[in-house]
Amino acid sequence: MAKTATPAENAQLKDIISHAKEYGFVYPSSEIYDGLQAVYDYGAYGVELKNNLKRLWWETMTRVQDNIVGIDAAIFMHPTTWKASGHVDSFNDPMIDNKDSKKRYRADVLVEEHAAVFERAGDIERANELTGALARLLEAEDLAGVRDLIINEDIKCPISGTSNWTDVRQFNLMFSTQVGSVAEDASTIFLRPETAQGIFVNFLNVQKTARMKVPFGIAQIGKAFRNEIVARQFIFRMREFEQMEMQFFVRPGTELEWYQKWAETRMKWHLALGTTAEKLRKHDHEKLAHYANAAMDIEYDFPFGFKEVEGIHSRTDFDLKSHQEFSKKKQQYFDPEVNKNYIPYVIETSIGADRLFLMTLCNAYTEEKTEEKSRTYLKFHPAIAPVKAAILPITKKDGLPDKAKEIVDLLKYDFNIIYEEAASIGKRYARQDLIGTPFCIAVDHQTLEDNTVTIRHRDTTEQERVPISELHGRIAEATSFRRVFEKL
Ligand SMILES: Nc1ncnc2c1ncn2[C@@H]1O[C@H](COP(=O)(O)OP(=O)(O)OP(=O)(O)O)[C@@H](O)[C@H]1O
Structure with missing residues (x-):
């Protein structure tokens, strides 16, 4: 319901x-x-x-x-496709207009929403009675009966607050257009x-x-x-x-x-x-x-x-x-x-x-609130995350951007990567959380010395030190479709 x-x-x-x-x-x-x-x-x-x-x-x-x-x-x-499939004759929804607000509604949805009010109030029997009556009327294509149900239940338009309703009519949901110019004997076709x-x-x-x-x-x-x-x-x-x-x-x-x-x-x-x-x-x-x-x-x-x-x-x-x-x-x-x-x-x-x-x-949208901080992030499975990794030099100086760009070049042919050097590292992490990037890779002074970087994980915010040479393999493993397929 x-x-x-x-x-x-x-x-x-x-x-x-x-x-x-x-x-x-x-x-x-x-x-x-x-x-x-x-x-x-x-x-x-x-x-x-x-x-x-x-x-x-x-x-x-x-x-x-x-x-x-x-x-x-x-x-x-x-066009005969849609005749054969039944869409021309029966791909319809029942619609009704409120004469005062001039708003259009799906007649079945009005009744369902009315039933849901009873359901929320705990009157399941009454709610089922209403949806059952609606189903029988729709099955019998009794549109006048659907209108009577709306009137008898005193269902009002949420905008005008009145029950001044038109008749219920069937409305075909297919869009049509013309193919060929009018002179050429245009014929009506449908968008599938x-x-x-x-x-x-x-x-x-x-x-x-x-x-x-x-x-x-x-x-x-x-x-x-x-x-x-x-x-x-x-x-x-x-x-x-x-x-x-x-x-x-x-x-x-x-x-x-x-x-x-x-x-x-x-x-x-x-x-x-x-x-x-x-x-x-x-x-x-x-x-x-x-x-x-x-x-x-x-x-x-x-x-x-x-x-x-x-x-x-x-x-x-x-x-x-x-x-x-x-x-x-x-x-x-x-x-x-x-x-x-x-x-x-x-x-x-x-x-x-x-x-x-x-x-x-909706499933990925996560708001975390602790006493110290609050954070919003998108917890996408890495295989579908829009951006797989962000490469972030911790400062714009000392050759760190050049080193970071080398890492971008290493990864960009296989993964959707972002490079960002503006704003504090904390702000940049927060921004990647908001678009659901599973890995942030920070390039710092130590990177210049030993070719390691910090990977910060989106869901746990934990950080670990990893050699640059391992990055490609790590990201490939985490974002591979195989990880999803193996569970099927
Ligand atoms: N108007 C729409 N907008 C977005 N997705 C749609 C829409 N209509 C259908 N779909 C998607 O296509 C799938 C298959 O279509 P189907 O004809 O079975 O839907 P439906 O039963 O008409 O859906 P609904 O009852 O929600 O209108 C649906 O499960 C839904 O994911």
Whole structure:
């Protein structure tokens, strides 16, 4: 059930959003024009973190797991794709407007948030009654019934404070655009709302050209677009975002075993990346989409409550079968082991790169307060940290900067390194903590004598003396993806 955030949780989210902006992770899009709702840009450290997360996912899928290859399909697809997938007819959310404030809401979210008030007050029965009624109405596509529920519950607009509501209408979340000039007989196409369909329509291309045998998977990372009705909660719900999806094609009848396997594998992946176990949970879907015979989400305890980060869905043969019907091209696979043709069943793992980014940021954000001092740092797993090491000469004199730059040259081809010589060493350490750099390497007078440096570790703030010749190996070991893969 949806949980509305308490003031303390909202404050924590606010701190994280302002940290993300101040330290170069995420900015509102086109901010000089006051931004564009639910669209964001990634800054100097944000892009590094996001790229590392994407690369880690990609390598997990295409290298560590057996039998998965990648593709990169276009964002634009033939419009019939979206007819076949069901998105044209049913990729909708119910919306409602308040006539006084002119604000638009998702009707289902209004009811869920109302139910959450009862839940927080301990009236679980009443809360369940409300969400149950909502689920039945949505299932029956009874939009007038959803409106009646809102009116009967006396749910008010938080802005105007009135219950002067419009009817509830379905709102299709796909963005459309025109291809070709008007003179040339332009046709309407969609910006893909998920990357999965690019995989389905290429199923046979990939199977044949990469010579894959069922069971096998196809992985893809790419942009997706959804005209979300209510876009709040920072990069949790965006209108332009990135998905990392993998469709795993299996023999019919074996899909539920694979579904369990993938649910476990994906959970392990999150744990291997250092996500706190108590903050992760699996949530089985009570209500299944028309194409699924099993589905679950991996949820993370964000400052605004447990919410979906990744979906694992057993999609049956719905998509391939539907593309076969609409395209009139057979989407079958000949299985030599059982000597017959069939349309494979599909297990999908689907995660938003931006949502994973937000989870990683929330999970890493650490405020430590002791009597003497307080410190904020980002406790990223070194494998995904945006900057791996900062090279810091303790003074700008005596040839220390030159010595430090030699160390930069030694490391920069393999690692993202920062060199900084301004401000006190303490201030420079603090700044690296704020962007989550696991190692600070201080170059001092002793370095000139014996070619050793001090490594200061981000999480413990402990320091140790290390020969320069060991630096490359040490950083490589700590930041290697292998450290994550070994835990899978
Ligand atoms: N608007 C969005 N902004 C950012 N990430 C998104 C958005 N919509 C979906 N995702 C990501 O893509 C993944 C798979 O998409 P899916 O269609 O299963 O999501 P969904 O069930 O519609 O999500 P939600 O219920 O939160 O809208 C989600 O788990 C999420 O990580």
